[in-house]
Amino acid sequence: MSKKRGLSLEEKREKMLEIFYESQDFFLLKELEKMGPKKGVITQSVKDVVQSLVDDDLVSKDKIGTSVYFWSLPSCAGNQLRNVRNKLDSDLQSSKKRHAELVDQCEALKKGREESVGYSLFPTYIPVSSTSVSLYFSMLNVKQDERAEALADLKAIELKHNELKDELAQYRDNDPAAFEAMKEAIEVAHASANRWTDNIFTLRQWCSNNFPQAKEQLENMYREVGITDDFDYLELAPLPLKEVAD
Numbered sequence: 001m002s003k004k005r006g007l008s009l010e011e012k013r014e015k016m017l018e019i020f021y022e023s024q025d026f027f028l029l030k031e032l033e034k035m036g037p038k039k040g041v042i043t044q045s046v047k048d049v050v051q052s053l054v055d056d057d058l059v060s061k062d063k064i065g066t067s068v069y070f071w072s073l074p075s076c077a078g079n080q081l082r083n084v085r086n087k088l089d090s091d092l093q094s095s096k097k098r099h100a101e102l103v104d105q106c107e108a109l110k111k112g113r114e115e116s117v118g119y120s121l122f123p124t125y126i127p128v129s130s131t132s133v134s135l136y137f138s139m140l141n142v143k144q145d146e147r148a149e150a151l152a153d154l155k156a157i158e159l160k161h162n163e164l165k166d167e168l169a170q171y172r173d174n175d176p177a178a179f180e181a182m183k184e185a186i187e188v189a190h191a192s193a194n195r196w197t198d199n200i201f202t203l204r205q206w207c208s209n210n211f212p213q214a215k216e217q218l219e220n221m222y223r224e225v226g227i228t229d230d231f232d233y234l235e236l237a238p239l240p241l242k243e244v245a246d
Contacts, residue, residue: 013052015040016036017053017058017059021073024071026069026070027071032046036049062203071199190234197232198233204222
């Protein structure tokens with residue numbers, strides 16, 4: 001009879017997340033090591049699995065006094081996955097747009113580009129005479145000169161393009177696309193700050209419920225780390241669009 005297959009790392013991560021989501025509570029590592037085997041995760045691997053979840057921002061970790069607590073709320077994981085999906089969607093759209101631009105450039109370069117040397121430019125049959133041979137090579141020389149002139153023009157245009165590109169880079173701070181990217185980054189940072197504010201309020205409530213006798217010590221600790229009475233969620237002020245546009 002074959003042995004039962006052990007859980008993969010991803011399966012272990014899912015099992016440990018179930019513990020957090022089902023209870024929505026705060027745990028010490030030793031508590032998680034006791035609960036892990038009930039989900040099929042051996043005690044020896046609980047620490048590494050939980051740390052991998054912390055590294056991926058799926059589980060939060062903080063030191064309170066001399067103890068280290070771990071917790072994870074379903075909303076945290078949802079926000080994390082939404083941010084990842086939005087970034088992947090944005091990267092995909094950028095890649096599609098760049099691909100379309102390259103295809104258009106390729107088609108534009110193909111137009112008007114002809115072979116400057118080769119029999120395909122002329123009739124397959126040319127009467128053999130000194131006059132026809134001279135005419136033939138004269139036409140070849142004309143084509144070669146036209147191509148050389150076209151290549152010189154192309155090089156000049158490329159140099160001008162690079163100059164304009166460098167000049168445009170100097171005005172990048174006023175680029176609407178750069179402004180939109182900055183705006184999105186601010187919104188993500190604002191959401192992250194308020195998510196941590198929510199976590200702090202949850203943690204304070206948990207501490208108050210579980211350590212009512214240590215209320216004074218907890219209040220002193222909050223003040224030491226900057227959590228004062230005016231601590232609250234951040235409000236996102238509207239950006240001065242008119243000033244930016246100017």
